[in-house]
Structure formats: structure tokens, C-alpha cells
Amino acid sequence: MISVLLNTLLAAGLYATMAYGLAIIYGVMRIINLAHAGVMMLGAYAAYALFSRFGLDPFVGLVVVAPLFFVFGVLMYAAVGRRIAGAGATPSIESLLVLFGVWLVLQNFAYVVWTGDTQSILTGYTMKSIKVAGVRLGVPSVLVFLASVGSLIFLNVLLKRTYLGKAIRAVTQNRDAALLSGVNAGRISAIAFGLGSAFAGIAGAMLATLMAFTPDFGRSFLLKAFCIIVLGGMESVTGVALGALVLAALENGLAAYTSVPTSLQDAVSFALLFIALVAFPQGLPSLFARFERRAAIR
Amino acid sequence: MRAFRTFGLVVFAASSLWAQDVIKIGAVMPLTGKESKIGGAYKVATEYAVKEVNDAGGLQVGKKKMKVELLLLDDTTDPSKSAQLVEQLINQNKVDAIIGGYASHLVQAQSVVPERYHVPYVTGGAGASAIYGRSKWVFGVLSPVEKLAETQMDFLSDLQKSKKLKTPLKIVLLKENTEHGRDFEKGVKDYAKAHPKQFSVILDESFELNAADFHPLLSRVENARGDVFMCDAHLEDYIAMHRTYTQMGLRHDMVTYGARGADDAARKALGPATDYVFASGWWSALLPYPQVKAFNEKWQKAVGSAPQWYHAAAYETARSLFTAIRNAGSLNKEAVRNALAKVDLKDSILPGGELKFSPTGEAVLPFVVTQNKPGGKLDLVWPRAAKTGDPVAPIPK
Numbered sequence: 227m228i229s230v231l232l233n234t235l236l237a238a239g240l241y242a243t244m245a246y247g248l249a250i251i252y253g254v255m256r257i258i259n260l261a262h263a264g265v266m267m268l269g270a271y272a273a274y275a276l277f278s279r280f281g282l283d284p285f286v287g288l289v290v291v292a293p294l295f296f297v298f299g300v301l302m303y304a305a306v307g308r309r310i311a312g313a314g315a316t317p318s319i320e321s322l323l324v325l326f327g328v329w330l331v332l333q334n335f336a337y338v339v340w341t342g343d344t345q346s347i348l349t350g351y352t353m354k355s356i357k358v359a360g361v362r363l364g365v366p367s368v369l370v371f372l373a374s375v376g377s378l379i380f381l382n383v384l385l386k387r388t389y390l391g392k393a394i395r396a397v398t399q400n401r402d403a404a405l406l407s408g409v410n411a412g413r414i415s416a417i418a419f420g421l422g423s424a425f426a427g428i429a430g431a432m433l434a435t436l437m438a439f440t441p442d443f444g445r446s447f448l449l450k451a452f453c454i455i456v457l458g459g460m461e462s463v464t465g466v467a468l469g470a471l472v473l474a475a476l477e478n479g480l481a482a483y484t485s486v487p488t489s490l491q492d493a494v495s496f497a498l499l500f501i502a503l504v505a506f507p508q509g510l511p512s513l514f515a516r517f518e519r520r521a522a523i524r
Numbered sequence: 525m526r527a528f529r530t531f532g533l534v535v536f537a538a539s540s541l542w543a544q545d546v547i548k549i550g551a552v553m554p555l556t557g558k559e560s561k562i563g564g565a566y567k568v569a570t571e572y573a574v575k576e577v578n579d580a581g582g583l584q585v586g587k588k589k590m591k592v593e594l595l596l597l598d599d600t601t602d603p604s605k606s607a608q609l610v611e612q613l614i615n616q617n618k619v620d621a622i623i624g625g626y627a628s629h630l631v632q633a634q635s636v637v638p639e640r641y642h643v644p645y646v647t648g649g650a651g652a653s654a655i656y657g658r659s660k661w662v663f664g665v666l667s668p669v670e671k672l673a674e675t676q677m678d679f680l681s682d683l684q685k686s687k688k689l690k691t692p693l694k695i696v697l698l699k700e701n702t703e704h705g706r707d708f709e710k711g712v713k714d715y716a717k718a719h720p721k722q723f724s725v726i727l728d729e730s731f732e733l734n735a736a737d738f739h740p741l742l743s744r745v746e747n748a749r750g751d752v753f754m755c756d757a758h759l760e761d762y763i764a765m766h767r768t769y770t771q772m773g774l775r776h777d778m779v780t781y782g783a784r785g786a787d788d789a790a791r792k793a794l795g796p797a798t799d800y801v802f803a804s805g806w807w808s809a810l811l812p813y814p815q816v817k818a819f820n821e822k823w824q825k826a827v828g829s830a831p832q833w834y835h836a837a838a839y840e841t842a843r844s845l846f847t848a849i850r851n852a853g854s855l856n857k858e859a860v861r862n863a864l865a866k867v868d869l870k871d872s873i874l875p876g877g878e879l880k881f882s883p884t885g886e887a888v889l890p891f892v893v894t895q896n897k898p899g900g901k902l903d904l905v906w907p908r909a910a911k912t913g914d915p916v917a918p919i920p921k
Contacts, residue, residue: 233739240737334556342560344759346793353797355771364771437764438793442558446734474737481740488741489701489730 229361230482236363237474239371242467243432245451245458246377247425249466252455253398254418257310260325261302262426262451263444264332269295269430270439271340277347284347284435285369291431292424299423302328303416336441346438366435373432374467377425381463394418449492453499459509468510473498546593547583547849549574549842550613551623552634553649557601559627566626566649566838567596572826573842583846586853592846595619603633610637610645620855621645621845624664626834628652628703635662644848644861648841649834651806652703657884663864665841665879667889669704669756669782672804673711675891676780679802679906679915680752681722688917689751689777696727696750696776698741698765700757705730708756708782726750734760738768746774756782763793770797777918778802786894786902799898800919802905804891807833807874810904810912811892819873836873844869844879875907 244266251259259265269291276287306328310321351365385391396404397414405411430444450473458469476494480486506513551570554563574594577583582591595617599606606625613619614637622638624631624647631650638645639659651666683689697712699705709728716723727748731741742765745753753776757765762784769779778800784790785803809820809831819839823831848863849855865881872879875890882888893906895915903913 229743233743237737237739244736337556337560342556342558344561344763344789344793346763346789348793348795353767353770353795355773362771362773364768366767367771436767438760438789440558440760446732447736450736477737478740478743481743487729488744489732491735491740492732 228359230478232358232361232363234471234474234478236367236371237478238467238471239374240367240433240436241450241454241470241474243370243374243377243425243429244447245454245466245470246381246463247422247429248448248451249422249455249458249463250381250418250425251422253462254394255307255415257307257321257325258452259422259426260322260448261328261332262422263448264329265295265298265423265426266430266433266444266447267336267439267441268298268332269427270434270443271336271345271430272427273431273434274345274347274439277349283349284431285373288373288428288431291427295427296420296424298427299420300416302423303419307415307419308412333441340441342440342442344438344440347434349435352435364436370432370436373428377428378463378467385463390414390417446492450495453495453502455509456499456507457502457510459511462509462511465509465511472510545588545590547585547590547621547855548593548595548617548619549621549623549845550610550617550619551594551596551625552599552606552609552613553596553625554601554606554627554630555598559601559630562649562834563598563601563626565832565834568827569831569835569838570594570596570623570842572823573839573846577846584850585855599625599630601627601630603630606630607633607637610634611641614641614643619643620857621849621860623647623841623845624662625649626838628655631655631664632703635659638662642861643857644845644864646841646845646848646864648837651707653707653886654703656886660865660885661861663844663881663885663887665837665844665874665887666806667891668886669707670711670714671888672783672891673708673754673756674715675804675893675906676754676782676802677712677715677719677723679893680778681719682906682908683778683915683917684722688915691722693723693752693777694726694748694750695723695752695754696745696748697725697729698727698745698753698755698757699730700761701730701732705756712754731761733758735764738765739772741765742768742772742774745769746772751777753779754782755780757784759784759787759789762787763790766790766794766797766801770794775919775921779919780804785896791896791900796898798896800896800916802893802895802915804893805833806889806891807836808892808894808904810894810902810910811873811875812910812912813873813877815871815877816873840869840872840874840879875910 248262272291273284273287276282310324354365355362385395393409393414396409397411401411454469455466458465477491481488553566554560574592578591582589597609599609621644624634626649628650631647632655635655638661645661646663648665650664651669653668684691699709713725716725762781780802785801791798844867848860848867852859852863869879875892892904894902895905897903905911905915
């Protein structure tokens with residue numbers, strides 16, 4: 227039981243890390259950033275370059291990766307994002323196609339620079355584990371989990387306690403009203419794209435400590451991240467963490483307590499996505515709000 | 525007008541005569557994209573085999589010595605493009621035969637085209653059994669993956685007989701959810717079924733390629749308490765899974781990831797955790813045949829690095845096709861196809877030392893088994909006659 231619980235928490239940390247960036251960009255710009263996987267892949271290679279060239283630990287290297295990918299995201303917004311930014315409630319087909327194209331460009335750029343060879347990062351703690359309540363947990367997974375919790379706190383503070391965060395939330399909730407209130411929605415979108423890319427880069431760098439990667443890296447995570455943000459409510463980072471927790475709990479619980487083949491993990495994600503879209507399209511937070519309202523009426 | 529027509533006919537006849545002096549071989553390989561690393565290696569080895577023939581003055585076809593012209597295209601690791609390029613080589617470039625690419629999913633897409641146009645096709649890059657036996661025009665040099673699993677079981681059985689491993693052995697079997705994985709599973713299960721006193725498969729699970737988290741799967745492995753861990757995985761999944769395996773403190777008497785184990789990338793990614801992992805391969809530079817030693821030397825001299833299994837497979841693929849063309853004595857496609865079916869390379873560098881195709885078009889050759897040893901050392905441990913070191917079993921605690 228404890229083992230399932232702890233592994234669920236670690237997996238949730240991993241999944242949430244993959245999904246934060248996607249949620250931020252969707253929340254502000256109503257764009258499903260299909261280039262997210264490509265940016266994660268570049269994040270993995272950035273961590274690899276810092277590690278192999280300068281001996282910088284991938285987790286320490288995040289202080290370089292985060293600002294680097296923030297700038298990259300802002301530049302990507304200036305080059306591509308602002309041309310496809312939609313103020314509508316649903317993402318436009320153009321934005322999906324353009325960002326899919328960006329992903330392919332990033333992927334092929336990586337093939338040219340790093341070739342298709344499988345790369346990995348082996349640190350002194352990669353193969354190590356620690357015992358928590360008698361359960362062995364991989365050190366890199368624990369570090370990813372801690373970084374994920376740190377990211378959640380940072381994003382909550384940023385979004386709820388700062389002017390920038392309030393402006394981001396205003397654009398997220400009602401772009402037109404935010405514009406009328408004097409919020410520079412274009413600038414906020416650029417920052418959101420930068421933040422989303424920074425978190426995608428961070429996710430890629432951290433995932434590189436867990437697994438090997440090629441320029442194709444990130445493809446399978448994109449679908450999982452998408453399921454998580456639909457489940458968690460596309461505009462809330464706490465919802466994202468919650469969505470990741472539900473998904474991880476379901477996957478680990480099914481493996482531990484049922485005989486459902488683990489190869490159906492992805493099927494579980496998609497079934498959950500389907501249920502979420504049909505039953506509570508605004509995500510888990512809206513479902514909880516609905517329950518609260520009903521309880522108050524009673 | 526008549527003069528113009530006559531001139532045209534003369535030019536056509538001349539160009540036809542000229543074309544007869546060259547054997548046009550088409551090849552479609554993944555030179556960019558996900559499979560570009562091994563696809564690139566196939567290209568180098570195929571070009572090397574062509575150069576070797578041309579440097580010797582060409583290929584004897586009937587009474588003529590003909591040079592080989594290689595038309596090699598990049599499918600960018602895209603199956604639909606791969607099939608389309610094979611079609612292009614046949615229809616537009618009018619090639620005499622096709623050398624197929626690498627990776628089962630790409631070869632699978634290509635392999636439907638030769639049947640359509642009746643063109644001989646031979647590949648050195650696909651071991652999935654489903655590709656073969658559907659068309660008489662398709663041949664493959666890589667032994668089936670089922671045979672890989674069977675070789676590993678033979679190896680384990682031998683370790684039981686020499687009392688290094690206990691009898692019976694409980695196997696936990698994991699495989700990627702692909703044709704490759706399913707063939708591996710079938711090979712292990714069929715063998716276990718045929719040897720119930722020696723083996724039992726107590727867990728049989730599959731996983732999707734590039735899975736994000738192997739904890740749930742490995743928790744089942746932990747609970748199953750098997751003796752031998754047998755998994756069929758691609759390189760990226762092998763690395764991610766074995767990291768989790770090591771972090772979880774799992775331990776088995778023997779561990780294999782199918783064809784994966786000795787890869788440099790894995791040893792770099794996993795360090796000493798790969799020690800004692802055993803793997804099966806289609807070839808090893810450690811094979812003690814004189815022709816392998818000669819190949820290693822000439823390859824090292826020409827390319828500047830040691831040959832890998834994919835170089836050997838691609839080289840033998842081209843050589844089998846050249847032998848068939850020579851034996852056919854013409855470029856008639858049916859004749860070349862029939863000659864391919866009868867090819868018997870008695871000086872093959874592949875395990876067993878002899879390359880010929882089964883009635884389904886697939887070469888059925890023995891596999892080699894290697895085992896990683898500490899300090900980055902690698903030993904060929906199976907077949908016994910070719911071993912360069914003793915297998916270590918069970919894996920030391």
C-alpha cells in the first residue's frame with residue numbers, strides 16, 4: 227500500500243512536470259502547443275550539453291535551462307505565436323498545424339545537430355535509491371518530484387501574489403475584459419509562451435535524468451500531458467497537479483490491485499480523457515466546484 | 525521526319541545497350557529521422573559491398589562483366605515514403621533489384637511493393653516473421669526474432685545442464701507491444717511449453733514503446749518472484765527500464781533485454797548496472813571464423829572503425845544479391861529471384877558460416893549470445909564452440 231502510494235506520488239510529480247508548460251500556454255492563449263514535445267526534447271539536449279561539456283549537474287543546470295527556454299519561448303511567440311494567437315474559446319486549426327510544423331522543425335534541427343544516436347545522462351546518483359518507509363525510491367525520481375512540487379508552489383505564488391500573475395489570470399479568464407482594463411494582452415501572451423517553454427525545457431532536462439532520449443523524445447509524453455491538462459482543467463496549475471495525481475494513482479493502482487495488463491496504461495489515459503471531456507469538460511476543479519455548490523444548496 | 529525517327533531509334537538502341545552494361549540496384553534506407561543511426565550504417569556497408577565488386581571489375585553476368593550502380597534513397601524513417609520510394613525506383617529508375625532498408629516497420633511497408641512489380645527484393649534489416657512468406661520476391665538476411673528467443677533459451681538450458689542455474693527456472697517475460705516483441709514472446713513461450721520440466725513463464729506482460737514510467741510494470745515483476753528476467757525492448761526502453769529495475773533493487777539469476785545489452789549507449793547510460801546482462805545478436809566481431817577476421821580487418825582498414833552487427837548484415841545482404849545475379853547469369857528478374865531462393869554462401873560471415881534462405885525467404889541462422897562483463901568487457905558465450913569467455917551465472921549478488 228505504502229509502496230503504491232509513494233510510487234503514485236513520484237509518477238504524479240513526473241507527469242505534472244510534463245504538463246505545466248502546456249497548461250500555461252493553453253490557459254492564456256487558447257493554443258494547444260503541439261511544439262511542447264519538441265521543446266521538452268530540446269530541454270533534454272540542453273541538460274545533456276551542460277552536463278557533458280561543463281560537467282553541470284542536470285538539476286543545477288535548471289538555473290541555466292529555465293531562463294534560456296524562457297527567452298526561446300518569447301522569441302518563438304514573436305516569430306510564430308503572435309500570428310496564431312486566438313482570442314476565441316477554442317484553439318484554431320491553424321495554430322495546431324503551425325505548432326505541429328514547429329515541432330517537426332525542432333525535431334529535424336536536433337537530428338542535424340545531434341544525429342539520431344541515443345543519448346543519456348549518467349550522474350553519480352542516477353542508479354541510486356533511498357529507502358522511505360521501507361520502499362526503495364530512485365533518487366532522480368525523488369528529485370523530479372521535489373522540483374515538481376517547487377514548480378507548483380512557484381507558479382501558484384506567481385499567479386496569485388504578483389501583478390504579473392494577476393494579469394495572466396485576467397487574460398486567462400477573459401481576454402477582452404483584461405484588454406479593457408489596460409492589460410497588455412500581447413505582452414502577457416509573450417510572457418506566458420516564455421513561461422510555458424521554460425517549464426517544457428525544465429521538464430525535458432529533468433526527464434533526461436530518468437531516461438534516454440533521441441530527437442524523437444517527448445512524443446508519447448505529449449499525449450499524456452494533454453490528458454492531464456484536460457483532466458485538471460486547462461487553466462489551473464493546481465488542477466494540473468491534481469490531474470497528474472489521479473492519472474498516476476489509476477495507473478499504479480491498476481497495476482498493483484488488478485490483473486489489467488500494464489500495456490493498457492495509455493488506454494487508461496485516453497479513457498480518462500474521454501470521460502473528462504464528456505462528464506466534466508472544465509476539468510476536476512469544476513467538478514469539485516459543482517459538488518460544493520450542491521452541498522451549499524442542501 | 526523518317527530520319528528523325530530513325531535517329532531516335534538508334535539513340536534508344538544505344539542507350540539500351542549501354543544500360544545493359546550496368547546492374548541497377550535500388551536501395552531505400554532511413555538516412556534521416558529516428559532510425560538514421562543504423563540506417564546510415566546500412567548505407568555505408570552497402571556502398572562498401574558495391575565498391576568491392578566494382579573495384580574487382582564488376583559482376584560476371586553470363587558472358588559479361590557488369591559494374592553495379594547503386595541508387596540509394598532516404599525514406600526519412602517514414603513507412604509510407606519508404607514504400608513509395610521503392611515504387612519510384614522500380615517504375616522510374618527501372619532498377620534490376622532492390623535492397624531493402626532497416627527496421628521492421630519500414631521494411632514491412634516496403635515489402636508489399638516487390639510482389640506488385642515482380643522485382644527481387646532482399647533486406648538485411650528486418651527480423652519480424654510477419655514480413656516473410658507472403659511474397660516469393662521478398663528475402664531477408666536477418667534470422668527471425670523467434671529464433672533469437674530460442675537461442676537464449678538454449679543458452680539458459682545449457683547453463684541448467686552445467687548446474688550453473690537451477691532447474692526448473694521461473695521466467696518473468698516482458699516485451700514491447702510490437703511485432704518484434706510478440707515474436708520474442710512466442711519464441712520463449714513455445715520453448716518453455718516444449719520443456720515444461722525446465723522452464724515456466726510465470727509473468728507475461730507487454731509495454732508500449734517509450735513508456736514514461738516503468739514502476740507499475742516492474743512492481744508486478746517484483747511480486748512475481750521469478751528466477752530469470754527476459755525482456756524484449758528497444759534501446760531507449762532498455763535504458764529507462766533497467767534504471768528503474770536497478771533503483772528498485774530487483775535481482776534475478778539472469779537478465780536479458782533480447783537483442784539489447786552490449787550497446788555502447790546503454791553501457792554509457794547504465795554504467796556497471798549492465799554487467800552480466802546477456803544479449804543475443806545477429807552477429808559479433810568476436811566470431812572465430814577466418815572470414816570474420818578477414819572482414820574485420822578489411823572493414824577497419826576501409827572505414828576506420830570496428831564493424832557492428834548491422835554492417836555485417838548489410839554487407840551480407842548485398843553479397844547474397846550479387847551472388848544470385850551472378851548465378852542467374854542474367855538480369856532477368858524471375859531468374860534472379862530463383863537464384864536468390866537457391867543462394868548458398870558457404871563463406872558467410874554470419875553465425876553458422878553459411879547463408880541460405882528458407883522457403884519463406886527468411887534466412888534461418890543461429891544467433892550468438894554475448895554477456896557484459898565488468899570493466900566494459902564483452903564475451904561471446906554462445907554457441908559454446910565460438911565462446912571467448914565463460915558465462916557468469918547466476919549474476920553475482
